[in-house]
Amino acid sequence: MGPEKLKEVIKEALKDAEVVIAYKEGFDKLHSTPCFVTTPEEADAVIFDPRCVQNLASYLPSLKKKAAVVVKGCDSRTIVQYMQEALIDRGKVTVIGIPCTGIVSIKKVMAKTGHQPILDVTFPDKNTVVVKTPKGEQKMAMADVAADKCGSCLYPTPVVYDQLVGEPIESDKTYETAYKDVAELAAKSLEEKKAYWEKEFDRCIRCYACRNACPMCVCQDSCIAESRDPHWISQKSNPTEKFMFHMIHALHLAGRCVECGECERACPMGIPVNMLKRKINQDMKELYDYEPGVKPEDKPPMFTFSVEEKKIEEHKL
Amino acid sequence: MSEIAPKELRIVGFLCNWCSYGGADTAGVSRFRQPTDLRVIRVPCSGRVDPLFIVKSLLNGADGVLVSGCHPRDCHYTDGNFYARRRLEMLKRLLPFLGIDEKRFHYTWISASEGARWQKTVTDFTTQVHKLGPLHSTTEAQIGS
Ligand code: SF4
Ligand code: SF4
Ligand code: SF4
Numbered sequence: 505m506g507p508e509k510l511k512e513v514i515k516e517a518l519k520d521a522e523v524v525i526a527y528k529e530g531f532d533k534l535h536s537t538p539c540f541v542t543t544p545e546e547a548d549a550v551i552f553d554p555r556c557v558q559n560l561a562s563y564l565p566s567l568k569k570k571a572a573v574v575v576k577g578c579d580s581r582t583i584v585q586y587m588q589e590a591l592i593d594r595g596k597v598t599v600i601g602i603p604c605t606g607i608v609s610i611k612k613v614m615a616k617t618g619h620q621p622i623l624d625v626t627f628p629d630k631n632t633v634v635v636k637t638p639k640g641e642q643k644m645a646m647a648d649v650a651a652d653k654c655g656s657c658l659y660p661t662p663v664v665y666d667q668l669v670g671e672p673i674e675s676d677k678t679y680e681t682a683y684k685d686v687a688e689l690a691a692k693s694l695e696e697k698k699a700y701w702e703k704e705f706d707r708c709i710r711c712y713a714c715r716n717a718c719p720m721c722v723c724q725d726s727c728i729a730e731s732r733d734p735h736w737i738s739q740k741s742n743p744t745e746k747f748m749f750h751m752i753h754a755l756h757l758a759g760r761c762v763e764c765g766e767c768e769r770a771c772p773m774g775i776p777v778n779m780l781k782r783k784i785n786q787d788m789k790e791l792y793d794y795e796p797g798v799k800p801e802d803k804p805p806m807f808t809f810s811v812e813e814k815k816i817e818e819h820k821l
Numbered sequence: 822m823s824e825i826a827p828k829e830l831r832i833v834g835f836l837c838n839w840c841s842y843g844g845a846d847t848a849g850v851s852r853f854r855q856p857t858d859l860r861v862i863r864v865p866c867s868g869r870v871d872p873l874f875i876v877k878s879l880l881n882g883a884d885g886v887l888v889s890g891c892h893p894r895d896c897h898y899t900d901g902n903f904y905a906r907r908r909l910e911m912l913k914r915l916l917p918f919l920g921i922d923e924k925r926f927h928y929t930w931i932s933a934s935e936g937a938r939w940q941k942t943v944t945d946f947t948t949q950v951h952k953l954g955p956l957h958s959t960t961e962a963q964i965g966s
Contacts, residue, residue, distance in 0.1 A: 690918055698920025736873070744880050751876045758872075758911055780918070787914045806911070809903035811893070816910050819927060821945040 507552055510574070510602070510669050514547040517572035517598050517667070524572040524600075525563055527556040534610060534622040534635070538563070550574075552669075553627050554608045557651065559764045562719035565591045572598035576607070577673075578653060580662030581762040581797030582719045587664075588802055589760070591722060601665030603673040605630040606646060606654040611774070613649050617642060653765035653778075656682035663798055679789070686782050701747070707773040708746045714777045715753055717770035720760050728752060754780035759788040759805045762797035791815045830884040830950055832859045834943070835874060837867045837902075840891035843933025845943075853940040856947040859887065866890065867928075868901025872912040875926060879916075882957060885950035888928040889942070895932065902930065924949055925956060 514524045523540050528549045530537040536555040541547050552574065560573050561582035575583065580601055586592040613625075613635060620637035627633055633644045658679065661672040680687075689697065712729065715721045728736045729752050736752065737745045753767075761781035768778050788794045792805040792815075836842040842863050848855060864870060867890025875886045888909060890902040909928040916923045927946050931939050 694917060694920050694922055696920075697918060701919055736877070748877060748880055751880075752873060754915070755872050755876070755912075758908075780915070783918045784911060784915060787911060791910065806904075806907060809900065809907055811903065813906060813910075816906060819913070819929070821927060821942065821949055 507550065510552050510600070511547050511550055513600055513667050513669055514541060514550060514572070514574075515544045517600060518542070518544060518547070520570065521572040521598050522569040523567075524574070524598075525560045526550045526574045526600075527552060527558070527560070530555075532622045533625045534613060552602055554606060554633065554646070554650075555610075555625065557607045557610065557769060559719055559766050561586070562717075562766070564597060565722055566724075570596045572600055574600045574602060575662055575665070576602055576604040577659040577662050578604075578657060578762070578764045580664050581659060582764060583797075584664050584800050585720060585760060585762050585797035585804075587800045588797075588804055589807075594800075598667070599662070599665045601662030601668045603661040603668070603670045604657075605660065605673065606650045606657070608633060608646070608649050609651040609769075613644065616644055616649060651765060652768065653763065656685070658682050659798070664800065683782065683786050686779065686786055689779065690783065702743065704775050705743065705746045705750060708750070708775055709773060710741055710746060710749060711772065712749075713770040713772065714767035714775075717766040718753070718757070719764060719766065720757055720762065721753070723756075750777065750780065753777070754784065757781045758784045759792075759794065760796055761785055829858045830947075830955055831882055832885040832887060832947060832950055833878045833883045834859045834861045834887040834889065835864050835867070835870045836861055836888075837890040837897075838863055838865050839897040840895065840933050841867075841889035841931045841939070844889075844931040844935045844939040847933060847936030848939040848943075849936075851936045853936060855940055855943050858947050858950070859943055866896065866898050866901035867905040867909075868896070868898065868903075870905060870909070872908050875909075875912060879921060879925065879956065884953075884956045885925045885927075885946065887926075887943070887946050889931050889939075890928075892930040892932055895930075921956075922953055924953060 514526060517524050523542050526539055526541055527536040528539040528551055538558055538560055559579045559582060561575055561579045583599055587594050617635055617637050620639055624636040631646045633646055633649055635642045658675050658677055660675050729749050737748045765778060771777055788805050794802060794805050836845060867888060870888050878886050890905055893902060896902045913923050913926060916926055929942055
């Protein structure tokens with residue numbers, strides 16, 4: 505996919521939209537930053553490559569303008585979920601979809617360079633990343649530095665778009681392989697699972713970056729994690745309160761998490777915060793044959809019910 | 822109630838005002854013997870039971886949680902228990918993933934006339950939780966507020 509084509513499409517979209525949300529280079533060559541393009545000149549700075557990690561669809565619900573947005577496959581599910589939940593007016597949004605071959609995890613790349621200053625980053629082909637630091641040039645395999653979510657990506661081609669920039673890509677994964685990690689953890693003993701979560705959440709500093717980055721956390725300043733009345737959780741940084749916060753996030757995302765991975769990307773402590781939601785998603789698939797953010801006409805399972813639930817059985821004591 | 826250990830555990834029961842609370846009342850009026858571990862919280866409808874109520878109870882000291890509402894199709898508000906069923910089933914499946922035995926949580930439907938059914942449910946559930954033992958045995962001090 506050539507960035508030239510993307511720039512053209514953005515310039516075209518500007519004729520109708522007040523703003524186009526896209527990516528441009530960030531403070532160094534490894535980072536990209538979201539940019540709000542309003543003039544054709546600004547479109548010339550737009551980039552798209554494996555550095556473009558952010559989920560730009562997140563801006564849409566609070567944006568009151570006619571907008572166009574650049575999305576990867578995973579990010580496009582956010583738009584479909586917004587449509588299902590009536591959080592955006594689809595008529596006011598132009599979706600510029602890009603079939604995606606994967607993005608890098610900035611943390612993984614930095615670790616591989618030994619946290620050297622970055623002088624340049626190039627992507628000679630879709631399997632290679634070349635990073636230049638004061639210590640020289642380093643070639644990395646994309647597979648080694650890709651974001652975790654790309655390893656389980658089922659939708660590399662956007663599920664919704666008005667313009668597709670590039671050729672559609674088929675995922676080489678199945679639902680089973682994509683959810684292998686969830687199934688593996690689920691198969692462990694209760695004690696092991698308890699120990700796993702205690703160890704992971706022990707590092708949580710309750711900064712709430714995971715929540716703030718989440719496109720489906722739309723309550724903004726009314727989050728119950730911060731409400732004093734009722735007081736769901738105190739300010740204490742003890743295991744109970746940390747766990748409770750994560751349960752709030754998970755249960756409020758029940759059957760809504762589009763698995764964009766923004767929560768994990770934003771977490772400074774490397775906590776697998778997406779795991780709980782993916783477990784719920786797996787149950788939603790099993791119980792209601794529902795996957796968040798895939799079909800606009802679907803209804804999130806927690807927003808509805810069937811009188812006769814086919815898969816829910818009465819529990820016996 | 823010989824099968825129940827003498828020491829009480831903490832079990833929280835969220836009962837819908839229209840059916841299960843009435844069912845528990847019927848059991849009481851009929852003088853059916855029941856274990857005394859359960860503390861009842863009366864809610865307008867099982868649909869009012871946020872799954873977070875259950876999580877918060879379990880994290881903050883409860884050893885078991887029981888939710889009971891009207892039978893499907895008998896909801897005073899038509900469909901509260903249908904929504905509840907989906908949410909509670911979701912939580913029931915999530916608990917073991919967190920390392921909490923799903924047997925500590927039970928949800929069911931009991932009508933106001935089913936005093937005997939209430940007696941059986943509360944007895945069986947209490948027995949089940951007693952078999953698992955206290956959830957917070959060593960961590961009383963860590964529970965915090
Ligand atoms: S998850 Fe899929 S669509 Fe998203 S960045 Fe990775 S490969 Fe691209
Ligand atoms: S919980 Fe994480 S993966 Fe799910 S929608 Fe929110 S940010 Fe994306
Ligand atoms: S971003 Fe990470 S450290 Fe911060 S609250 Fe979320 S899980 Fe905890």
